[in-house]
Amino acid sequence: MVTMLDTLFTYLDSQSDAVIRWQGEMTARPALGPDNNGAGEEAKAAWLMEELSRLGLSDISRHDCPDSRTPCGFRPNIAARVPGKAARTLWVIGHMDVVPPGDESLWTSPPYALRVEGDYIYGRGVEDNQQAIVTAMLAADALLRCRATPDCSLGLLFVADEETGMACGLPHVLAAAPDLIGPDDMILVPDMGNREGSMIEVAEKSLAWFRITVTGKQCHASTPEQGVNSLVVASACVLELERLYRIFKNKSALFSPSWSTFVPSKKEANVENINTLPGRDVFYLDCRVLPEYSLSAVEEAVRSIAEETAARYGAGIAVELVHAEQAPAPTPERAPVVQRLIKALKKVRGLEPHICGTGGQTLAAPLRHRGFDAAVWATLMPNAHAPNECSRISATIEDAKIVLAMLFDGLEPQAL
Ligand SMILES: [Zn+2]
Structure with missing residues (x-):
């Protein structure tokens, strides 16, 4: 029996070129915040807005935060949704801003020009955090192309200002649009992880x-x-x-x-x-x-x-x-988002993930402070902030499969 998930996964397996194209477009738009002497995320956000519309997402909203230090006067935040059978939404949150390249002599190719070598792509931002953005876009695109209506809705939230204090990014969105994320929604932050994708972060220092x-x-x-x-x-x-x-x-x-x-x-x-x-x-x-x-x-x-x-x-x-x-209370292991993620990893990859904490601050902190459960997870090198920052095309596609699997109740096969 061919299930809806099989159809979606087969589609995703053909999307390497989309990963390369999206990563190339984003890498060419260095989204450095003003604290890093940059012009902010607006060029990258404008490209994302266009691409999301081109993919057929209609439920797109902006929650920009005023910031007079940038040429446009604000820091962009983008939310979009692909409706499922229920309004309950699985949000995939990524940040658009990147850190500076550091010592450019340590890079073997220009940091803002994507270099592709087989399954590996190189450039500032490709892992931190464009991989998350591409994972979310792949999942949305697969649902729309395959005309699939999952049980839960898929939410995409791309925020500014993660690398320099966050204030103009996710905390602003949560304050300006308090109803955007519902109390029953699930939140996935693909901004930390290991090479196997077996690490789920639920606590922070x-x-x-x-x-x-x-x-x-x-x-x-x-x-x-x-x-x-x-x-x-x-x-x-x-x-x-x-x-x-x-x-x-x-x-x-x-x-x-x-x-x-x-x-x-x-x-x-x-x-x-x-x-x-x-x-x-x-x-x-x-x-x-x-x-x-x-x-x-x-x-x-x-x-x-x-x-x-x-x-x-x-x-x-x-x-x-x-x-x-100050660190918020950890997300409990029994939280639905953690449980669904564990089940999806077992079903799709045969993995037994482990629960852990991190010393890095992630976007989960402002969420947990407001009482939301959030799981931080991705399949990463990991090599955020390093010279020759690198990301795997296959890992991005496999992560999009996990996101899709999480959208189906009980992760049961859905007959086509
Ligand atoms: Zn990050």
Whole structure:
């Protein structure tokens, strides 16, 4: 018996060229947020709007967020639906923005021009998070081409601003359109996963980003005794902050790594010339903390270590919390979206998935804070943010099959 799912899967197996074309079009429109010195997501969103209409999606809505830092004055958010028998919707959420390429000399081909090598495609954004967008589009296209009406509706939600704090993206959509996602809807966020697609993320660590500004005294580099070298003080601070690992030392098997992390990351430029002893240095600390710790305790510890270190050198120091997200309650394993996903993976791939937590912040956090259950899952390399970012065409197509399988109640075969 040929089932509806068989028909849909056969169609998807012929869609490699669509994956390549969509990925190429999106990669050529670098969606960097203003915090990454970019013009935002509007060029990519405009292309997506056109493509969604071309595919035959009619239920398309925009939930843009004003942002005067971009040339168009807003950050785009796109929702679209393919109706099923029930209004209950399985949402697939992807983010349109990407991170900068980083050191371009590490790329073997230009980051914003798609390179195809067999099953592998390369370019900034192809995995994070264009693979999710393409997965959702493949599933929608298959339903429309095969004239299939699944039990649940399929929702596509493509948001801005995931990589730099999220505010103009999903949280804005949830606030501006509170009825878009219904209380019984299921939410899938394909933005984290392993190569087998066997990892379902249901919990996150809390996140805190600190900006730490050291104020020393600038002078000529030939007379260091007349100044206070802010780079030396900042460096001492970076090393002293390793103490955080001992203060917040709990472990949880749900997460990998199982401990909290405290990573000095960005450092702003200081003096332009080599013969000036710097008097001001600014660096940042990225903290991912197990949910049982309060972020105010982390902030207090960072502050006291920084102040104590600066005082030792006679420098000033300011610790600012630039972004904080206390982890929400995890999505329970019994949640319908998790259960359907587990069943779909068993049925379609013969996989026994495992449930886990993550140190990366995903779009599931703002959803879980508002009481929605969300499963984070995809079949990834994974290599988000890396040079030569890469994604597999076959993994994208196989993920679209899982999305489709989840749309059918009980995952029973549907007679054609
Ligand atoms: Zn992402």
